[in-house]
Structure formats: C-alpha cells, structure tokens
Amino acid sequence: MDNLTSLTNFLGIDSDSALGISIEGAVDQIPLVGKILNSLKIRALQQKIKYLELRIQRLSDTLMERPDDFVGEFFKARAFPFMLDQLLEEQQEEKTDLIMNGIEYIYEQRITEENKMLIHFDILKELRVTEIKHLLTYTSEGREAERRKSKFEEVPESDLKYYDYIENHLEKLGLIDNGVRSSSEVQQDVFSALSNALPTKGGMKGRGLRISAPQTIITPFGREFIQFFELKSLIQIPAN
Structure with a gap:
C-alpha cells in the first residue's frame, strides 16, 4: 500500500x-x-x-x-x-x-x-512569504541572518518600497507592535528625562536627557504564531 x-x-x-x-x-x-x-x-x-x-x-x-x-x-x-x-x-x-x-x-x-x-x-x-520573512527579522535568529546577509547583499529598492505596507499589515494582524505611544506616555518620558538631567552654569546637562524612540516588537500572539507554524524554518543564516 x-x-x-x-x-x-x-x-x-x-x-x-x-x-x-x-x-x-x-x-x-x-x-x-x-x-x-x-x-x-x-x-x-x-x-x-x-x-x-x-x-x-x-x-x-x-x-x-x-x-x-x-x-x-x-x-x-x-x-x-x-x-x-x-x-x-x-x-x-x-x-x-x-x-x-x-x-x-x-x-x-x-x-x-x-x-x-x-x-x-x-x-x-x-500573509505572503515576504511578510513572514519580514516578521522573522524581529527574532534573534532573523536579526542574525539579516546582519550576515547585509555584508554580501544590498536590500533591493523594491523591498523598501513595500516596507510600510508590510509593517502596517503585520501590526493589523496583531503579530507586531510598532510602539506608537499615547501623549501621556510621551509626557512621562519627557519628565523622566528632565528629572535625570544635571544642573550646570549653562543650564541643564543632558545625562539621560533623551526621549527613547518607540521600538517594534513581536507581540505574545506573534510569538505563538511563529511557534505554531515553526516559521523559523524559513530562516537561512549565511555562512561566515
């Protein structure tokens, strides 16, 4: 049989x-x-x-x-x-x-x-395969693959053209969080930065006087989704 x-x-x-x-x-x-x-x-x-x-x-x-x-x-x-x-x-x-x-x-x-x-x-x-591979760039294995790839390959301009669309699509599906903050969160960030600043003769010296930029992260559901389909099997890490 x-x-x-x-x-x-x-x-x-x-x-x-x-x-x-x-x-x-x-x-x-x-x-x-x-x-x-x-x-x-x-x-x-x-x-x-x-x-x-x-x-x-x-x-x-x-x-x-x-x-x-x-x-x-x-x-x-x-x-x-x-x-x-x-x-x-x-x-x-x-x-x-x-x-x-x-x-x-x-x-x-x-x-x-x-x-x-x-x-x-x-x-x-x-999801298109291109979008799945983009999602994987936010994993440690995906970042390593991208780092090694960048030594040998230039990112095609056509890929950059659709970057915003892919990011928005992944976020809409709940797989990533682009870190958009509310006005109250931004205010808190400013107050925190100012409280860490040092007074000097010329004003304030900026120890920590910096507003951190929002970072894109994989959501808990995104991590579960990657595990569900073993998406990391798509990652190909170039040899050194």
Whole structure:
C-alpha cells in the first residue's frame, strides 16, 4: 500500500471516489474530477501531497497506531480534512511546509479549539512569504541572518518600497507592535528625562536627557504564531 492510499484509508475515503482519486492523484482521472473541481487545483494538490507524503505517512501511521478520542473526534474529523483544504487553496509553494507544520503542532499540542486552528490558518493565508520573512527579522535568529546577509547583499529598492505596507499589515494582524505611544506616555518620558538631567552654569546637562524612540516588537500572539507554524524554518543564516 503506497503512502497516498494509506492517507485516504486513514480518512475513511473510498479510493475509487472523486475525492479519493483527487487525493491519490491518478493523473489519467483528473479530467473527470475536473468536471466537479478545477483540474489545475487538483494537480496542484496532487503535487503538494506528493511532496509531503513522507511527513503525512509518518503522522497518519502514528495516529492509527495510537488512536484516542482526540484523533477520532477532532483531528481526523476536522484538522486533517482542513489541511487538505488549505493545501488546495494555497498559491505559494513555500507555505506548503508551513501548513504541515501547523497540523503537526495541533497534534503534538493536542489542540481541540477549532477557533484557534481557524484563526491561525486564516492569518497564515493572508500573509505572503515576504511578510513572514519580514516578521522573522524581529527574532534573534532573523536579526542574525539579516546582519550576515547585509555584508554580501544590498536590500533591493523594491523591498523598501513595500516596507510600510508590510509593517502596517503585520501590526493589523496583531503579530507586531510598532510602539506608537499615547501623549501621556510621551509626557512621562519627557519628565523622566528632565528629572535625570544635571544642573550646570549653562543650564541643564543632558545625562539621560533623551526621549527613547518607540521600538517594534513581536507581540505574545506573534510569538505563538511563529511557534505554531515553526516559521523559523524559513530562516537561512549565511555562512561566515
């Protein structure tokens, strides 16, 4: 029994059905399935599942060897079919592994909150790979990769053009905090700076007479999101 047949059996799908054919990727049957679903999407799904088949096989074997209520009631009924739907709709190939990372994380952490699963995958769907990589620049590993990369590569002007859009999008999704402060926080910063200043003949000497600029940070939800999909797997640190 091959890996993809094992997957359809695990999900309780008849391998001769339209869905079974689409999952197993019988190329000669794709035109028939295309009467119901877009044949290009089916081909893309076939390729993605073929690419992930070893990981899917390992996970499905684990699930069948150690069945429990979590597997039967949520993971098998909701999470696994949801993964296939995500693979079918996703246009960016680089996100294929991230989708699988999320499904494995759901199983490992025994997550049974459907809303939590949907929210995380909805946000992943909204993000382009470029935006994900930008988010990672706020991690220690991402900063190190950027530092080494800057020695050899110049940032394309086209990337800088969309910097503000990416920052605003990540903040809108709750993944980063750009540190915009209220007027009362700015006032407090001024008072604190003045209280640290030293009186001199010429006036005030600026020991600490400085207003700190707001810094962009990853939010707690952003850190959870990175862990959920193991996004750091996208980081490539150049050799010295």
